[in-house]
Structures are given as structure tokens and as C-alpha cells.
Amino acid sequence: MHQVPIPTSDGTFVATFSEAGLARLEFPSDRKAARRQSPRLPEAVRPWLRATERALDRVLAGKTPTQLPPLDLSAGTNFQQAVWVALQHIPAGATRSYLEVARAVGAPKAARAVGQACGANPIPVLIPCHRVLAAGGRLGGFSGGLEWKRTLLRREGNVPSG
DNA sequence: AGTTCGGACCGTT
DNA sequence: AACGGTCCGAACT
Numbered sequence: 190m191h192q193v194p195i196p197t198s199d200g201t202f203v204a205t206f207s208e209a210g211l212a213r214l215e216f217p218s219d220r221k222a223a224r225r226q227s228p229r230l231p232e233a234v235r236p237w238l239r240a241t242e243r244a245l246d247r248v249l250a251g252k253t254p255t256q257l258p259p260l261d262l263s264a265g266t267n268f269q270q271a272v273w274v275a276l277q278h279i280p281a282g283a284t285r286s287y288l289e290v291a292r293a294v295g296a297p298k299a300a301r302a303v304g305q306a307c308g309a310n311p312i313p314v315l316i317p318c319h320r321v322l323a324a325g326g327r328l329g330g331f332s333g334g335l336e337w338k339r340t341l342l343r344r345e346g347n348v349p350s351g
Numbered sequence: 352a353g354t355t356c357g358g359a360c361c362g363t364t
Numbered sequence: 365a366a367c368g369g370t371c372c373g374a375a376c377t
Contacts, residue, residue, distance in 0.1 A: 266362080266363075268361090268362060268363090269362085269363090286370090286371090287369075287370055287371085288370075288371070291361085291370090296361075296362090298359090298360050298361060299360075299361045299362070299370095300360080300361080300370045300371060301360065301361055301362080301368060301369090301370045301371085302360085302361040302362040302363080302368085302370090303361090303362095303369090303370080304368065304369040304370055305361085305362065305363065305367090305368055305369075306362080306363095306369095307369055308368075308369055309363090318369085321369080322369095323369080323370065323371085324370075324371060324372085325371095328369095329369050329370080330368090330369025330370095331369060332369070335369095338369090
């Protein structure tokens with residue numbers, strides 16, 4: 190697992206790559222901005238890092254990334270992985286409710302469990318859990334802090350009400 | 352319009 | 365057994 194800081198106009202994110210791809214993306218945190226960076230990044234990881242940097246910049250600008258790095262979702266349960274895949278199908282500028290995502294993964298009564306799975310999303314921003322709102326267009330919650338959810342939605346042209 | 356309350360539902364720890 | 369990034373209806377203000 191290789192941790193790499195990714196500086197952006199919104200702060201320095203931290204990406205974690207496994208042998209399979211991008212496994213984790215952390216929002217900028219005030220403390221310990223400088224993490225241990227591998228002395229040398231494996232050749233296979235370098236293009237993933239470039240793709241991650243570009244995709245991150247795109248989404249932070251409210252646009253759709255041209256290409257994503259391979260995503261390693263193996264840490265999640267079957268249900269969580271199903272939710273995380275479903276989230277990737279929500280285009281920028283669009284939103285879904287937790288109930289709609291539940292229906293999309295074939296568990297129409299699991300709206301709350303979808304909320305849990307969103308909170309466990311290891312790759313926020315790139316896996317757009319911020320596009321999932323509560324019923325009636327209300328904002329709902331967000332593990333990374335509601336400010337992030339609002340700004341990301343706003344940049345994508347949405348006007349969150351709650 | 353807005354809010355609070357209660358119950359039902361599901362996956363995870 | 366308990367907890368959530370929920371949802372819906374009902375009963376309030």
C-alpha cells in the first residue's frame with residue numbers, strides 16, 4: 190500500500206494505492222499534511238496516480254473525469270461494493286435519493302443500509318457519494334463534513350435545499 | 352410553510 | 365443487541 194499526497198486547490202488529499210489500484214482517498218486534514226511518501230513509487234502505480242490527480246481536479250471543478258484509475262473496492266462487503274458501483278453511475282449534475290440507490294442495487298427496503306454504505310465509501314469525490322441526497326431533495330448527511338457535500342454539489346450545478 | 356415523533360426497514364459491528 | 369449519511373405518515377406549530 191502506497192500513500193501519496195495529492196495537492197489541489199482545495200487542499201492536499203491523500204491517495205492510497207494497492208496492487209489492484211486506488212484503494213482509498215482521504216479529504217485534506219489540517220494536521221500531518223506531510224505523510225510518509227514512498228521513496229520510489231512502483232512503475233505500475235505512476236499512471237494510476239496521474240489519472241487520480243486529473244480525475245480529482247475534474248470532479249473538484251464540477252466536471253466529469255475523462256478517465257478514472259482502477260479502483261480497488263475489495264475492502265467492502267458485497268452489499269457495499271454494489272452500492273459503490275451504483276454510485277459511479279450517477280452523472281455529475283444529477284442526484285439520487287438513498288431509496289433510489291437502494292432500488293438500483295436490488296434492495297428496495299435498504300435505504301438506511303445504503304446510507305451506511307455511503308459513509309463507508311473509501312474513495313469519496315471520485316465515487317460520488319455526495320450526489321446521494323435524502324428524500325425530497327434534502328441534503329442528508331456526509332461523513333467528510335456537510336460543507337464538502339454542499340460545495341461539491343454546488344459546483345456541479347445543483348442547489349441543495351436541506 | 353415548517354417541525355417533531357414513532358415505527359418500520361436493512362446491513363454492519 | 366445496538367447503531368446509522370433513511371423513509372413515511374401523522375400530528376403538531
